[in-house]
Amino acid sequence: MSGRVFAAATVATAGAAVAFLALPVVALLTHSSPARLVDALGDPAAREALWLSAATAGIAVVIVVLVGTPAAWVLATRRFRGRALVVTLVELPLVLPPAVAGLALLVAFGPHGLVGGALGDAGVVLPLHTSAVVVALVFVAAPFHIRQAQAAFAALDPALMEASRTLGASPARTFARVAVPAAAGGLTTGAALAAARALGEFGATLMFAGSLPGVTRTASLAIYDQFGNDLDAALALSAVLVGSAAALLVTVRLLGERRAAG
Amino acid sequence: MRRGGLLLACLLAGCGGGGSGAAPTVRVGAAASLTGALTACGPGVPGAHVQTEFAGSDAIAAQIRQGVGFDVFAAADMALPRRLAAEHRAGAPVPFATNELVLAIPADGAIRSIGRLAATHPVRIAVGAPSVPVGAYTRQVLARLPAAQAHAILRDVRTQEPDVKGIVGKLVAGAVDAGFVYRTDVLATDGRLRAIALPPALRPTVVYGVATVHQGAGARAFVADLRHGSCARALRRAGFGAPPP
Numbered sequence: 001m002s003g004r005v006f007a008a009a010t011v012a013t014a015g016a017a018v019a020f021l022a023l024p025v026v027a028l029l030t031h032s033s034p035a036r037l038v039d040a041l042g043d044p045a046a047r048e049a050l051w052l053s054a055a056t057a058g059i060a061v062v063i064v065v066l067v068g069t070p071a072a073w074v075l076a077t078r079r080f081r082g083r084a085l086v087v088t089l090v091e092l093p094l095v096l097p098p099a100v101a102g103l104a105l106l107v108a109f110g111p112h113g114l115v116g117g118a119l120g121d122a123g124v125v126l127p128l129h130t131s132a133v134v135v136a137l138v139f140v141a142a143p144f145h146i147r148q149a150q151a152a153f154a155a156l157d158p159a160l161m162e163a164s165r166t167l168g169a170s171p172a173r174t175f176a177r178v179a180v181p182a183a184a185g186g187l188t189t190g191a192a193l194a195a196a197r198a199l200g201e202f203g204a205t206l207m208f209a210g211s212l213p214g215v216t217r218t219a220s221l222a223i224y225d226q227f228g229n230d231l232d233a234a235l236a237l238s239a240v241l242v243g244s245a246a247a248l249l250v251t252v253r254l255l256g257e258r259r260a261a262g
Numbered sequence: 263m264r265r266g267g268l269l270l271a272c273l274l275a276g277c278g279g280g281g282s283g284a285a286p287t288v289r290v291g292a293a294a295s296l297t298g299a300l301t302a303c304g305p306g307v308p309g310a311h312v313q314t315e316f317a318g319s320d321a322i323a324a325q326i327r328q329g330v331g332f333d334v335f336a337a338a339d340m341a342l343p344r345r346l347a348a349e350h351r352a353g354a355p356v357p358f359a360t361n362e363l364v365l366a367i368p369a370d371g372a373i374r375s376i377g378r379l380a381a382t383h384p385v386r387i388a389v390g391a392p393s394v395p396v397g398a399y400t401r402q403v404l405a406r407l408p409a410a411q412a413h414a415i416l417r418d419v420r421t422q423e424p425d426v427k428g429i430v431g432k433l434v435a436g437a438v439d440a441g442f443v444y445r446t447d448v449l450a451t452d453g454r455l456r457a458i459a460l461p462p463a464l465r466p467t468v469v470y471g472v473a474t475v476h477q478g479a480g481a482r483a484f485v486a487d488l489r490h491g492s493c494a495r496a497l498r499r500a501g502f503g504a505p506p507p
Contacts, residue, residue: 111436127437128386128420210421210432211391217422224424228320229393231327 029239032232040236048214049222050240056130056218057198060137064145064194069187072149073175087150094143101140102207109135109208132209133216137198144197145190152186153179185259189252196248199241286480289331290314291322293338293395293470294425295361295443296497298450300336303496309483318394318425326351326475333476334484338395338426338444343473355471358488360503362445363399363466364457366433373440376403376460380411384418388429388441391422395468396429400442402466430455444468446501469506 040046075087093101109126110116119126126132156179164174180187202220209216211225219237226234288310292300297316304312315322319337323346326332335352337343343355365376373379379387390397404412420438423429429441434454448457459465472488474481487493489505498504 106435106437127435128432206424206428207431210388210437211423211428212419212421215420224321225391225393225422228318228324228424229391231324 025242028235028242032235036232037236037239040230040233041240043233045213046222046233046237049217049219049237052130052133052214052217053199053219053241056133056137057141057195060134060141060198061145061191061195063134063138064142065187065191068142068145068190068194069149069180070175072146072190073153073179075146076150076153090146091143093140094147096140098140098201098203099207102136102204105132105136105139105204105208127208128210128212128216130209130215133205133218136204136208137201140201140204141194141198144193145187148190148193149183149187152183152190155186156182185255188255192248192252192255196245199244199248285309285311285483286478287311287313288333288478288480288484290334290336290484291325291330291332291475292316292336293319293322294427295338295396295447296336296470297427299446299496299500299502300493302500303487303493306492307484307487308491310480310487312484316425316427318390320391320393320395321424331476333474333478333481334472335475336470336472336488338468338470339398340469340471341398342395343471346475347473352473352475353477355473356485356489357469357505358472358485358494359470359497359505361468361470361501362459362503363396363403363442363468364445364448364459365440366430366443366448366455366457367440368433368436369454369456371439371456373458375458376407376415376464377411379440380407380414382418383414385440386420386438387415387418388421388423388432388438389419390426390429390442391424394423394425396426396443397422399466399468403442403460403464406464449501470502 071090075083075090096104106113106127108114108116109119109132111120111125111127116126126135160178160182161174164178165171169177200220201218202224205216205218206221206224211217211221213222217225219241223234223237223241226237285308288307290300290304290312292314294316300312300314300316304314315332317325319339319342322332322335322337323342326335326346327349335343335346335355336358337355338361340355340357343352346352347354365373365379367373373382373385379385389400392398392401404415407415421428421432423432426443426447429438429443430447430451432438433441433443434451445457448455472485474485484493488497
């Protein structure tokens with residue numbers, strides 16, 4: 001195959017791939033008139049769902065960053081027996097079908113669950129509460145941050161850490177003042193990817209947290225609820241989620257470029 | 263165009279056989295509450311190769327509106343297929359079964375009546391979303407209750423599920439103490455749930471309707487079987503009632 005034919009074939013394939021991936025999003029945004037979409041967003045139920053999505057995803061990302069960053073530090077800097085197993089377990093939710101994640105959470109934290117009974121005795125009943133949404137989001141989104149943070153920490157120059165310790169900084173101070181700032185780009189990317197995953201969560205939330213307006217019905221669940229009911233409302237919510245997902249992706253891209261630029 | 267679509271559907275869904283003598287494939291979009299019965303009888307329908315998909319009837323109707331290629335719509339009410347017929351997206355629906363809305367509780371649950379449910383607080387209740395038939399029937403029941411009782415029950419609703427399977431799942435998992443589902447759903451749990459009949463004055467009329475979306479010999483064969491053949495028998499075995507004459 002000559003170089004020209006190959007170039008033409010790959011460009012055509014790329015064009016087809018881009019068209020295929022972009023078409024549904026374009027359709028989503030053009031199926032209804034912008035005026036009707038804006039109108040649908042005026043509905044209090046839609047705003048309630050969007051607000052709930054933003055709040056639960058926000059809380060989930062804070063938890064993921066606070067807990068996931070030190071965890072990623074350990075995984076990146078320590079070599080211990082069973083590390084491969086731990087890494088696999090941490091990354092598993094990344095590839096679990098959401099329905100499986102929801103079922104797993106239910107049989108773990110539900111009233112008949114592995115630890116749910118003990119939690120219930122302690123007065124903590126998760127399923128069908130807003131807190132269950134946060135738990136589901138943390139479960140599915142945490143691996144996105146941990147993976148990214150682990151890679152960012154692993155890529156740090158060991159000499160940097162060495163210098164910090166030689167200068168007398170404690171390990172905690174080295175982590176907080178040297179490693180975290182140096183890996184900030186990767187950490188932010190991880191947080192943004194976790195936020196995107198959390199905003200899009202559907203299956204695990206429905207199975208574990210249920211669907212009640214204002215309590216557990218996030219934007220994704222409201223889209224499914226409105227699908228059988230009011231397509232414009234479903235499209236309007238979808239457009240907002242497309243917009244926020246795109247914004248998060250652009251953030252990730254800009255951070256990546258800034259890091260590449262030095 | 264139509265043939266191309268079918269071919270694509272076959273590619274995606276994986277059609278078996280496909281020889282010229284094989285029975286025509288019939289894609290059935292069916293109410294979630296029909297899952298057990300139609301899964302059992304589908305393969306035995308004469309003159310049609312039946313492929314069934316189950317979801318909330320309102321979600322199936324929305325898919326049909328978007329042109330999803332179902333040939334037949336089997337809904338848990340008459341209203342949704344009637345609306346599709348009025349929009350010229352389906353033929354006139356005919357009733358093929360009845361069901362009974364009940365209050366379902368876990369087998370070891372303590373609530374014995376809808377009155378007790380209203381008087382108990384806090385209690386966790388699951389209902390269907392208003393747009394899905396089981397949710398609409400439930401709201402009919404609540405509308406017939408004294409306002410204070412209806413209010414007490416609504417206050418304790420903890421989830422509005424997209425279909426009846428979601429309610430059953432939450433009940434079986436112990437996430438809720440009570441839910442409004444069909445009697446057939448309780449029967450299908452093999453004793454894990456208990457059905458509490460609603461007083462006759464509260465009971466909504468639950469009639470399942472079937473409508474043809476795409477005419478054809480296969481669709482006709484399936485609808486006939488659903489009304490009078492092996493699927494009709496499977497429905498009776500599962501606890502569905504005969505359709506009103």
